[in-house]
Amino acid sequence: MDFLNAIVALSNFVLVPAIAYGSQLALGALGVTLIYGILRFSNFAHGDTMAFGAMATVGMTWWLQSMGVNLGPLPTALLALPFGIMAAGFLVLMTDRMVYRFYRQQKSKPVILVIVSMGVMFITNGIVRFIIGPQERQFADGERFLISARDFKQMTGLDEGLAIKTTQAITVITAIIIVALLFWFLNKTRTGKSMRAYSDNEDLALLSGINPERVVMVTWLIVAALATIAGTLYGLDKTFKPFTYFQLLLPIFASAIVGGLGSPVGAIAGGFVVAFSEVTITYAWKKVLGYAMPDSLAPDGLVQLLSTDYKFAVSFVILVIVLLFKPTGLFNGKAY
Amino acid sequence: MTHSKNIALFAGIAGLIILTGFMQSWNSALLILNMGLISAIMAIGVNLQWGIAGLFNVGIMGFLALGGLATVFVSMEPVPDAWRAGGAGIFLALALGVLTVVATIFAFKTLPKGRLRTIGMLVILITGFFVYRAVFDPAVEAIEAVDPAVTGYLGGLGLPVVVAWPVGGLLAAGVAWIIGKTALGLRSDYLAIATLGIAEIIVAIMKNEDWLARGVKNVIGLPRPVPYEVDLQSSASFVERVQSYGLDVTTTSSILVKLNYAVLFALFLGVIFAMAQLALNSPWGRMMRAIRDNETAAEAMGKNVTKRHLQIFILGSAICGIAGAMMTTLDGQLTPGTYQPLRFTFLIWVMVIVGGSGSNLGAVLGGFLIWFLWVQVEPMGYFIMDILTMGMTDGSPLKEHLLDSVAHMRLLTMGVVLLLVLRFSPRGLIPEK
Known part of the structure; x- marks a missing residue:
């Protein structure tokens, strides 16, 4: 029983949040890595593109809410997402x-x-900031929990509850759909193939008649979509505040570099590596260890390796380790 | 020709500041001048790294914050109770931490490559970490319990605050050495991300380690290198003298204090500028520019590129540290919560680019000009918005929103200025010769 409790506590406080956060980072890192692959530079404005797309979505969500439109248990923001993507794409x-x-x-x-x-x-x-201001904004609605901690306890009879927020579930599902679509696009369609060709070898791609401006345009549109979705999901999961997106720049870049800049698979892997490390290292393990270990060995302290304020430090240390030992990242990115 | 253009540019800045004095108040004009002087020093530091050596450092905020930390270390009175409670513990823990890192590096260098080395390093790191925490945590708790509303930290050395400026430079240089050793071999955009991260970490440490400098509880009332306004106002001879000229005592005292600062800062700026200029025109400076323009060729000529890069990275960061210490001295308090990358890293970059990368004079000009804009865009924005919204009815939501949003105009303006300069005058206002 204690063992099950330990697993549930672990899932509740570490696995579920890390998976959701990892999905958000992966989507953000995909945008950074695509820009790096096609346009060949590190885009420092990516965090703010996310903020812009999310802002447009928030605005549209408010309008829909005021019109009385909603998606029932799902957040209305999903309905506003296409509008946000269009706005970010235009930008x-x-x-x-x-x-x-x-x-x-x-x-x-x-x-x-x-x-x-x-x-x-x-x-x-x-x-x-001009349009929406620097404050925190709430725009999530619909059901708050897919499973609430109390329901879970009643269902299983365990002492520990497992809560899954609707936004966390939506984040993961959306991320899976988007990534699947992106890889289908890159590997199967003509435009996607020409993008990969352009990224691999610009001169050769130009010689074979690929229109560079078209490749660049499609890349920007995809990046805008990825950024808006990542930004909106992050805003739904936590809360929308323009400045936090700027701060996300560091973990996002860390994810992209850890995975290997220019490599889409790497960006996803990097996102999860960074998210899991951040959450596990800043989580206080007292509860989980209390269940998992015999009573005599149960820890007194919080068993928290680092306080949550140092989560930047975690993504950063991973980044430095990878750069020192495998500069091209886990999935062999490119270097221009 | 270029000389008269440069003189005209600087005269223009001086004119803008004087205009502020006439139109707003001499107090605000002097505030702009003082921060402009400090910004010019920051810009010289960044220009040394980027303009002369081509190093892409976006961690300036961290070095400025370290300079600020140095003012607390140097100038605040020590807290003897806190030292008794946990001083020894803290230093023992830090020594253990350093020992762990050194042992890990030693293991990495001596053990043969393979699983043994990996496991050995992990064992050393993990054991070291827990031993460190076991010594560190109680010491921190003891220190932070000492009168937490007023102190709760170790305090400083109680020396004059001007001593803190070079110390801030040294502190920044020390950290820059550690960073440079690990990160300078990286490609330019990796270096950028690495320095961005380090700056965030430095500020995070300053926010959370209360034993160090009270964290977000801030250290207020830092000693000053210049007289206090209140002292001037209560001095009979000063009041008499001012009144004999027919001036207002309060205003004059605060202007006098600011002028005092300005002279002090200008002195430091002058020395640093002269040194940077000498360095730029020395054989060393020529070598640096040669390395920047073609690393491979410079390496083929027998120049040790990595070592030179480390050198100039440390120098530039030290100058930023000095500027950071001066800025905290001017503020009279250390507030780690206010360090934000947009204001303390990227704005300095705008100064360097707009002024002209590679030119020290340009950096100084950019420092003044961009700081002036940063301060004055808001009032100018209000002025423009007032005219634009004149036709709207008072209290209409759109008008309110527009007027409220003026505060965010400065970011927009900085971006536009940076892009315009990069596009139409990529070498800046005063280009490198």
């Missing part, structure tokens, strides 16, 4: 046309593009 295409294209034609060094993306980051951040 990134505009910035590409007005900002990035010039440097692409100049064949500027990647580091210049990184600095340019810093400027875009400032502007996007300013726009988001």
Whole structure:
């Protein structure tokens, strides 16, 4: 019984949150890695693209809610998501046309593009704060829990409860669908194949008649969709606040680099590696160990390796270890 | 020709600040001047790394925060009770921590590659971590229990605060050495992410380790290198003198204090600028630029690129540390919660790029200009918004929202300025020669 309790407590406090957070990071990291693969620079504005897409979704959700439209047990935000994606897509295409294209034609060094993306980051951040303000915003509705801790206890008769929030379930399911779609697109469709070809070898791709501007445009649109979905899911799961998306930049980049920049599979793996490490290292293990170990050995302290305020440090240490020992990442990314 | 253009640019900045004095108040003009002087030092530090050596450091916030930490270490009075309670424990724990890391590196270097080495390193790290925590945690608890509302930390050395400025530089240099040793071999954008992370970690440590500098409870009332306004106002001779000129005592005292700061900062800026300029034009500076422009060629000429990079990374970070200490001194308090990357890392980058990367004079100009904009965009925004919304009825939600949002205009403006300069004048206002 104690063993089962230990497993349930572990799932409740570590596995479920880490899987949800990992999915969000994976979606974010996919966006970063695609930009890196196709446009060949690290996009510092990605966090703010997420904030922008999520903001558009939040606005649309509020409008739908005020019109009395809802999805019953599911959050209304899912209905508003396509609108958010369109808004983010419009934003990134505009910035590409007005900002990035010039440097692409100049064949500027990647580091210049990184600095340019810093400027875009400032502007996007300013726009988001201008439109929705810097405060926290609530936009989640529908059922709060898929299984609540009390129901679970009644169902199983265990002492520990397992709560799964609706948003966590939606996050994981959406992430699986999106990733499946993305890989189908990259591997099976003509445009997806030309994207991979362009990413592997630009000159050869150009020679075989691939239109680079089209590849770039499709990439931006996919990235906008990924960023909006990641941003909205994160906002549903936690809460929407423009500044948190900027702070997500570090774990997202850590995920992308740990997996290998430019490698979509790597981005997903990296997202989960980072999420699981963050959650396990900052979780207080007292409860789980209390169940799993015999009473005489049960720990006195919280058995928390690091306080939650240091979760940045975790993603960072993983990043440094990977960079030192396997600079191309777990899945052999590219280096331009 | 370029000389007269440079003079015109600096005269323009001076004019803007003087205009602020006439239109708003001399107090705000001097505030802009003081922070402009500090920003110029920060920009020189970043320019050394990016403009001259091509190192992409986005962890400036961390080095500024370290400088701020140094002011607490140096200038606050020590807390003897806290030292008695846990001083020894803390230092023992930190020594154990360092020992663990050294032992791990030793194991990594001496043991043969393979499973044995991996397991050995893990055992050392994990044991070391738990021993460290066992010594560290009680010591921290003991220190933080000492009068937590006022102290609850170890305090400083009680030395004059100006001593903290070079100490801040040294502290930043020390941390930069550790970072440089691990991260400088990385590609430019990896270095960027690494430094971004380290800056976040440094600020996180300062926020959470209350025994160090009270964390988010802030250290207030840092000693000043200049007289206090209240002391001036209560000094009979000062009041008499000011009144004989027919001036307001309160305003004059605060202006005098700010002028005092300005002279002190200008002195430091002058020295640092002169040193940076000498370094830039020395054989060492030429070598640095050669490495920046073509690493492979420089390496083929027998230059030790990694070592030079480490050197300039440490130097630039030290300058940022000095500037950070000066900034905290000017504020009179250390508030770790206010360190944000947009303001303390990316804004400095805008200064360097706009001023002209590779040119120290440009960095100084960029520091002043961007700081001026950062402060003044808000009032200018209100002015413009007032005109734009004049036709709307008072109290309409849109008008309220627009007026409320003006505060966020500065981020937008900085982004636009950065992009415009990068696009139309990529070498900046005062280009590198």
